[in-house]
Amino acid sequence: MTRADPRLRLAVLGGKATAWASRSLGMGGGTTLPGDVARAIDPRILRKLGASPRLGIILVTGTNGKTTTSALLRQIAAAAGWRTGGNQSGSNLIYGLTAATVAQADLRGRMELDWLVLEVDELSAALAAGELRPGILVVLNAFRDQLDRSFEVDQVAARLGEAVAALPEGAVAVLNSDDPRIAALEGGPNASHFGIEDRELDRGGLPESADRPVCPRCGGSLRFDAVYYGQCGDYHCPACGWSRPSPAVRVTRLLTAGLDHMELNLAGPGGGAGPLPVPLAGAHNAANVAAAAAAALAMGASWEQIRRGLEEFRPAFGRSQVVPWRQSQVRLLLAKNPAGMEASLETVLGAGSGPVLGLALNDGIADGTDISWIWDVEFERLASGGPRWVVLSGRRAAELELRLRYAGLDGSRLLLRPGAEEALDELAARAAPGLPAPALLTYTAMLAWHRAVVGTGGAQPFWTEGG
Amino acid sequence: MTGSRSLRLGVLYPREMNLYGDRGNVLALVRRAALRGVELEVTTLGLDGGDPEEIQSCSGFLIGGGQDLDQLALAHDLVTRKGPALREQVSSGAPLLAVCAGYQLLGDHYRTAAGDLIPGLGILPMRTEAGRRRLVGNILVAASPGLGLANPLLVGFENHSGRTILDPGLPPLGRVVRGGGNDGDSGAEGAVLGPVIGTYLHGPLLPKNPALADWWLFTAADRTGTTIERSQLDDTAEEAARREAIRITLSGSRSRGYRLLGRRPRIRRTG
Numbered sequence: 001m002t003r004a005d006p007r008l009r010l011a012v013l014g015g016k017a018t019a020w021a022s023r024s025l026g027m028g029g030g031t032t033l034p035g036d037v038a039r040a041i042d043p044r045i046l047r048k049l050g051a052s053p054r055l056g057i058i059l060v061t062g063t064n065g066k067t068t069t070s071a072l073l074r075q076i077a078a079a080a081g082w083r084t085g086g087n088q089s090g091s092n093l094i095y096g097l098t099a100a101t102v103a104q105a106d107l108r109g110r111m112e113l114d115w116l117v118l119e120v121d122e123l124s125a126a127l128a129a130g131e132l133r134p135g136i137l138v139v140l141n142a143f144r145d146q147l148d149r150s151f152e153v154d155q156v157a158a159r160l161g162e163a164v165a166a167l168p169e170g171a172v173a174v175l176n177s178d179d180p181r182i183a184a185l186e187g188g189p190n191a192s193h194f195g196i197e198d199r200e201l202d203r204g205g206l207p208e209s210a211d212r213p214v215c216p217r218c219g220g221s222l223r224f225d226a227v228y229y230g231q232c233g234d235y236h237c238p239a240c241g242w243s244r245p246s247p248a249v250r251v252t253r254l255l256t257a258g259l260d261h262m263e264l265n266l267a268g269p270g271g272g273a274g275p276l277p278v279p280l281a282g283a284h285n286a287a288n289v290a291a292a293a294a295a296a297l298a299m300g301a302s303w304e305q306i307r308r309g310l311e312e313f314r315p316a317f318g319r320s321q322v323v324p325w326r327q328s329q330v331r332l333l334l335a336k337n338p339a340g341m342e343a344s345l346e347t348v349l350g351a352g353s354g355p356v357l358g359l360a361l362n363d364g365i366a367d368g369t370d371i372s373w374i375w376d377v378e379f380e381r382l383a384s385g386g387p388r389w390v391v392l393s394g395r396r397a398a399e400l401e402l403r404l405r406y407a408g409l410d411g412s413r414l415l416l417r418p419g420a421e422e423a424l425d426e427l428a429a430r431a432a433p434g435l436p437a438p439a440l441l442t443y444t445a446m447l448a449w450h451r452a453v454v455g456t457g458g459a460q461p462f463w464t465e466g467g
Numbered sequence: 468m469t470g471s472r473s474l475r476l477g478v479l480y481p482r483e484m485n486l487y488g489d490r491g492n493v494l495a496l497v498r499r500a501a502l503r504g505v506e507l508e509v510t511t512l513g514l515d516g517g518d519p520e521e522i523q524s525c526s527g528f529l530i531g532g533g534q535d536l537d538q539l540a541l542a543h544d545l546v547t548r549k550g551p552a553l554r555e556q557v558s559s560g561a562p563l564l565a566v567c568a569g570y571q572l573l574g575d576h577y578r579t580a581a582g583d584l585i586p587g588l589g590i591l592p593m594r595t596e597a598g599r600r601r602l603v604g605n606i607l608v609a610a611s612p613g614l615g616l617a618n619p620l621l622v623g624f625e626n627h628s629g630r631t632i633l634d635p636g637l638p639p640l641g642r643v644v645r646g647g648g649n650d651g652d653s654g655a656e657g658a659v660l661g662p663v664i665g666t667y668l669h670g671p672l673l674p675k676n677p678a679l680a681d682w683w684l685f686t687a688a689d690r691t692g693t694t695i696e697r698s699q700l701d702d703t704a705e706e707a708a709r710r711e712a713i714r715i716t717l718s719g720s721r722s723r724g725y726r727l728l729g730r731r732p733r734i735r736r737t738g
Contacts, residue, residue, distance in 0.1 A: 212482055214540070369604065369605065370487070370603075372491070373487075375490055375671050395711075398704070398711040399711060399712065401704055402675070402705060402707070406494045
């Protein structure tokens, strides 16, 4: 960055003015348009802001867990006393990253931050890594997600590999040992792996929805000795001997208690921490915690700071968030793809969460317009147990009903309520007293339900959360 | 076998070729068979199985979509190990329904973007070439009346970069009402040859197109002399999901109409 860069200043001003105008006009959070404007004025704006002296940049990417892991990292950084910013709104394409970065720059184009923690879309990660030149890149996983946009999982993994390759020299790639496609990425000598090493969490085989990865070295079939979530677990290739790289940061024990709470032990360089109470649930979230801890160690945080950050952490938008509705409560869980839906379903059923469950499926661009993935989710497990009623909602509620009927659920258990408010009404009416009714929703369905709740004064608009 | 009340479905490569919820096709066949008084036994014919005897014991077949890498690994097994028995079965009237990559593998070959030739089974006289742009979106197809489907309007989702070119004389499954189809241009979608249907429609295909599921079951029953209930089933839930999908497809902006006006259909680019 030059001393006085009029174009950069104009771009920052333009971006900030757009954000202000967009909010004042009630157009929403202004989470991407300011980025459009700023990049139109100065296409090199991210390179320039990213090069601010003393600013460390962390990118978090992968199909599932980006928002949670970024939020965990920001909380740990705050616990360490570092000035931290990011894209809390979850706007994670290049324009959203630009908007979030501009929002945190001053009018002279300077970033008065120690760390900028940005979650970034899998397909935008290479571009973002090239422009922002991050010190740390966290790669969580590659699942089947919104297939009409991301295409095939192997291609997504290849794009994540490009992001790792785009890292500047000396940067740290934090990689998931448990996901074979991520473990196989060439992280170089600075790579730091994280993973789960608690065999109690083995679900005993790959779920139907998992994308069977082949051995990245020889193309042979991988053998799984344990599966924790999706295609993530402990594996090796019987043909060529390639096996899961040993993680530096490990979840050695996980105790899940309920839908929004777990205790885990972490081990890693310099010791570890535990038992750590974290307000999250499920093996996939334990992996997110390990990822955040591995990145935090690379930032220079101590185990004590990691422990404090995790304790003070509160879940991000729609990640197991309880909202009030008509004298009752509903727990909203984001489930945007088979791996996420499977994980949330497992968590909900494991917690024994009452007589009614909500499912909402939209097919907007942000959800993925191809909803065929719901046929891969093992809803069959709802046939023999689980909640007595299932409320089906969203633009594709009828498709959900068909799926659940084919999963063996009797029609009398299925309540078709396409609209957000009527679905919330039904859940509230049937929820057990004092036990929030859980609902699993795709992204825009989550927004719609959130809008309904905000309309009744029950929650803050999402873009103000954490910001 | 006359009078028997069971059929056997052979699912080819269910692990590798199940990218787009194709498992729903199996569920639909099992469910409708049961409602029609027939027990449908499901046999998987994977990379590590599917001997000729196993293939010969099946009444009909399904093959789904997969990733490019999988397709390469499978093509060899399909053509050399399973090919002869499959061809024999199909020529004696066993239904074979192939979706997306499975459909492509039934042709003469698939030419990848890199120029490599993946040989196909050659059951359908056609070939597929990698296209520059991907055809992605909801799709609506008017199935050929020759199939005699109770409801010939097929609805699904397509996502493919391959362009399939049918040899002259090979009829398509139907005409595209909305969407891309075989090549995004000709208006043809899928292919039919006797008891073989290939299509780009997933979604999955059969739950929302029960008429096509019945086509498979009746074809399999005819061939094996199995008694099957042929009256109309209560398809209220299927119809509701169909209506929902058709409404959303028709409200999309991609339409054949644009092509008649000389404009290219709006198709999202590959990443």
